[in-house]
Amino acid sequence: MGVDPTGAKEFYTALLGWEFRPEGGRGYHLILLGGEIVGGLGPSPMGPRFGSSWNVYLAAKDLDAAGERAERHGARLLARGVPAGGDGRLSLAVDPQGAPFGLWQGMREEGVVLVDEPGALAGAVLHSPEPEDSAAFYGAVCGSDARIEKGSPARWMPLLGADAPDAFEERARAAGATVLAPGVLADPWGAVFGVADVTVPR
Template sequence: MPRRTAYGPGTPCWVDHVTVDLTGAKQFYGGLFGWEFTRENDRGYHLITLRGEIIGGLGPGPTGMAPGSSWNVYLASKDLDHTRTEVGRLGGRVVMGPVPAGEDGRLCLAVDPSGAAVGFWEGGRDEGVVLVDEPGALRACELHTARPGAAEEFYRGLYGDVPLVIRPSSRTGWVPFFGVSEIQDTGATEDAGNTGSEGKAGSAGTAAAAPAAGARPLGSNLFADPLGAIFGLTSGN
């Protein structure tokens, strides 16, 4: 069981799902991956666990948010105040924070120069997702954007040569990829420029279960869940 409690600066270290339909999200992902959900605070934020290990978060969307959902990807920061300053200097826009997350750490949300929402996390204890790189857990995160050059310049300015996966796409946003045990082609892509994880896709069971549960296949190993949040499936590390 791969466990991880430390992340270097710039490494994707946390993912969470924000939605106005917590019940629907729990039903979909609980059925798909076997995830369990533990309420963390009075605002309705939940920790997602698999076999007792933390793999991410689930929380309510802002008041007035239209029905829908999204996955957020957070990059590790050792000094969130410095990161916030650098985001602005490099052409990004901070939209929230830094704000405390109880005793667990602090977070900041921003929009990078390519238009993708991104989070930054300064951990106070475990620095991010604990269970990784196995079926049902986070395996990878990719940034899909129509402006890969702007994105690469921004993240290189923040973190140097940290290896982040940035792919050309007409669809802009960070995408978490969750592990499955086997690979199977999910079909033709809707976006020829969006190559996902180089031909890797869901296991026979999971790939079939996602559309059956209400997900919409987008091709290139990508799916939109019933509320519109985009996620990927991969069997690779």
């Protein structure tokens, strides 16, 4: 999600070869790579004052129940049951350690289709000052284990697949990104993402 969708589309198209297809109005676009869905881009439901960031959405079979569980375990819900066209509904929350996250209930089986390929999502990492507490929270809310690393600020970071990550980081820097640490970058608007090596053996 970004405050400059046009600039973001140009940046990620040049860097990753993404294409964008309008979906459901309200400025939301599906992100495509080779014709397959790899994510979404659009304005924040909370407004531009929240700046630019990538959100990680966790699947929920029952969005309302998942939101209630999150609140019972200490999360703060910022947006509840927001319609996303014909694709589904979403809620936005902040976990007890301060990391924003989303919950997503899809209306169809198709979601992110292409993963673990160059230019596609290759996982996500939660940075938390209290990893054990965060693991207990997400286990209670979503019933699954999350990849958690000790760190601050608390945030979810999507990992984008890259063939030859070092060369990818150089291209990203040339396109206007900032390298925050090895394998961690911020786009020109401050949205942070990681890089995962998905080099195909030759």
